[in-house]
Amino acid sequence: MSTRTFDKPEQNFEASRRFFLMASAAAGGGLLLSACATPDPTDGASTVAAAPAKPAAPPVDINAYIAISPDGAIRIMAKNPEIGQGIKTMLPMLIAEELDADWSKVQIEQGIADQARYGNQIAGGSFATPMHWTPHRQVGAAARLMLMQAAAAKWSVPVSELSTGPSVVRHAASKREISYGDLATEASAMPAPEKAVIDGLKLKDAKDYRIIGKSVKNWDSPRIVRGEPIFGIDVTVPGMKYASFEKCPVFGGKVVSADLEAAKAVPGVVDAFIVRQVGSDLMGLLDGVAVVADDWWTAKEARKKLNVVWDEGPTSTQSTTDYDRQAADFAKGAPKVANLRNDGDAANALKASAKTLEASYSYPFLVHAPLEPQNCTAHVKADGTCEIWAPTQNPGPGRAMVAAATGVPADKITIKLIRCGGGFGRRLANDYMVEAAAISKQAGNIPVKLVWTREDDMQHNPYRPAGYHNFKAGLDKDNKLVALTNHFVTFGAGEKPGNSAGLPPGEFPAGYIPNTNYGFSVIPFGVPTGPLRAPTSNAVCFAYQSFLDEVAHAAGKDPLDFRLELLASPTAPAPTPGRASFSPKRMSDALRIVAERSGWSRRASLPKGVGMGIAFYYSHQGHFAQVAKVKVQPTGQWRVLKVWVVGDIGSQIINPTNAINQVEGSIIDGIGEMSQKITIDRGRTVQANFYDMPLIRMPDAPQIDVHFNVTDNSPSGLGEPALPPVLPAVANAIFAATGKRIRSLPVIPADLRWA
């Protein structure tokens, strides 16, 4: 249910064609063999810090991902940005498994942004697992084949007589064995296997896995617990200056004037200048004033001297109060865009229903607020090249943006992917990257590290769009749901919802009931919106799974049984062959298991003020069902006591320790969202920092029971799909505890008072 788009692979590798073999056009970006990888020797944030220990003899490239040293050390490149989802550890596990590597000899290094070599490099959409599951195992299997071919040539035996063990090739008949290190040079000279050969390679049976399915701890943890410089904000480049950038609090506002001289007069300030907007993308380079100094705090403090006068532009008339009014007005009429989905005759079915229900649900804008403020280090050099050290989730569009803003050709821009202190979708945008590059150029082609303040980050964000759902449901005389309509009011331009602001036409239970009508209306919006972890799903799930709970209660049915009944509908849409899609069977199984694990059937014995709620959701190829247990004090103070999670992400949990961590984090993150909001007033964001946009803390993190229901389906990702159902599960539990239905977020404790 993601609205993300992908840029096409660059077509600029003609010159290198003979070195490259695109063995697979699979979505992960293909499988590139026999390329010489050039790792960033620093593999991290600091170009002055000591490089990781190098093996005595240099490693020999087997393909674009794998290099092996004569001493047996194996370097595996991690291609995707790491934002905390454990991908830097997990992707090399896939390669190492089929390489049949000795994991203790593996060194992981972060690849630079290089589309020709690695294909798309993006941390988003929980795509890393499904996109790389097969191609990355093939990368390892192809290298293993080359090692075996090298051994076969050395021993003059057929490859078919050879086998491998951890980092060795064996010939059983002659009881010979040779290490990968001893074969590396010869293997690297072997021609890369053709695509047909690679596609024909037999991959391991799951029962034979030595690495996949075993918990491998986060690769970068040792450096992080010691406080080594590893994040974007830690980057140090010789001769670097520090920048702070003041933008108009109203999106798209223009600089009229600024007291540049006053800022320049501050000791330690090197320069101050106006930067002009390039293009029309509100997540691109906007007007602002840059201050460059010898340290960041001085640059940030000198902004106070700027007294910038802004032309705020048309968005300055917008406010949340007015959005709410417009939403209420829209709700009185028919959707401006009708029949987003239309099954049967919902209007007449509602009229004919034995019982009808109406309810309006709403949720606010949300900010991503990764804990590491946006930052980027850039050096637009006098020689017409550019070097960038970026904590980005999505370097491809950033490169194009930097090229457009600086005039440096895209192929002269080097982007190093630096570990991100959280992403959550925020760093899919590259505004900080283009700002850093523009400031570096304008400051006289010096290397510059741009760091935003927390307030900058709160104010300039592609927010999770708010939304309003106006539901009507009809039950027949047997209390079966026979009709559902939703007039969804969202944000965007004209009749087009903004980024991540749309309603999926097939939103459940469409197709499972005879009469469905969804339509929408759009509030004009001058603030950018964008994907927040589990985009669209994190919002729509709350509304739908909460309203379905209301319907279940109106029908006099157990909320679990009601859901299972819907999922068992004979009209359930058939899955699309060959494509991951929602499976009512997988979801029903997850629901039954979570009910069992949570003691759902015994919930009637809970004391007043304690309740359990249930919800499910399918997103990012993951089927998740959850039960939340919530305690509400008579004062209305509430706390989630425990959440039971059952997830079906297919046949293989690749790295169990990280998988559980991701689920636990998603659950707590989702609970945290229930107390957060961003409001707009006069076109600017009201909230400034964590004192008025609270992050969930340790005491509010519940106990969590995580269970994976392993099924015979291709493995899928975990960065997102565990999050959406927790919001309605908790809201439904609050209803069970208090009789008060949460139809609007954030939850207001005063509204929950009882006794």
Added chain:
Amino acid sequence: MAFTINVNGKTHTVDVPGDMPLLWVLRDKIDLKGTKFGCGVASCGACTVHIDGKVARSCVTPISSVGGGQVVTIEGIGTTPIGQAVQKAWLDVDVLQCGYCQAGQIMAASALIASAPKPTDQQIDEAMSGNACRCATYVRIREAIKTAAGVAVADTREA
């Protein structure tokens, strides 16, 4: 103006304005980048260090107020037995996701165990609630603190 401070047992003299926060002296002047910037207003705990063994939010601690206080940062905490145990527990429990807050979490946890060698869940909640983890690794932070302290890891709170 010149200030001489003691960080991780070493003396550093820096020439900076007196209101410059310790955080930025550490990060930009003496190149200790392990201490993190998250909010600038003591709301998130990413910048947590110890001054004379007590937790301090370095983003709101002016350099002029540090005086002769013994500053310990994430780069130095591993030289203490408690700090070492906490770092090891963080690895054993595989706590982190993005990892950005963890320096501050480890500093807060080390100070907690120094004052409460066998911390209860309530003590953990109190001591750690000033440290936000945006990835919400709280389940494992709790477990790692108990592991470092050598107490049973089971969560004893109402569930």
